[in-house]
Amino acid sequence: MESQDVLGVVYVVDDDDAVRDSLQWLLEASRYRVIGFDSAESFLAAYDPDAIAVAIIDVRMPGMSGLQLQDELIDRKVAYPVIFITGHGDVPMAVSTMKKGAVDFIEKPFDQAALKALVDRMLGEARVRAAENESRRLSETLMGRLTAREQQVLERIAAGRLNKQIADDLGISIKTVEAHRANIMDKLSANTVADLMRTVLAGGGLRQ
DSSP states (O other): OHHHHOOOEEEEEOSOHHHHHHHHHHHHTTTOEEEEESSHHHHHHHOOTTSOEEEEEESOOSSSOHHHHHHHHHHTTOOOOEEEEEOGGGHHHHHHHHTTTOOEEEESSOOHHHHHHHHHHHHHHHHHHHHHHHHHHHHHHHHTTSOHHHHHHHHHHHTTOOHHHHHHHHTOOHHHHHHHHHHHHHHTTOSSHHHHHHHHHHTTSOOO
């Protein structure tokens, strides 16, 4: 199947047809799936926010610029690694974009080997980000199963409190704490306190 053969998705956003065609030819030969857009606006209308992908974006385009597109992706919390295409005069501008999270920039004309190596490295980073996001979503789902009282018990387990101390804190019996603790372990699919803490941390911590 194609999904087994393709190494990853590369979005190319550039108003220059020749640049898009050149990048598509180069990267598809390396088994990437390349999707080209002639403007930031057309990209925003069609991209898949959940794709494991890298975005290669021209700094200067009519309409929304590459820099404005980067800001929009940040606002939308889209975590694609971004590589900017720059002309020589745009290098200082490209460097400033890296402070906002762009991972790199490439100058025209492209060094093909360097570009392919960069895309490969960035797709590896995209896979790590996707795995982290999936782990966070799973942990948030599991944490959402807890009742308010179970949240209170879990907060105290996380603080290292013993069952008797938790019972005193909450004005309940030790047996009730033990029952809540068993429910928490079951709902969070945890076998140990260390498992609990991994789930809590992956989900962004306890709700306040």
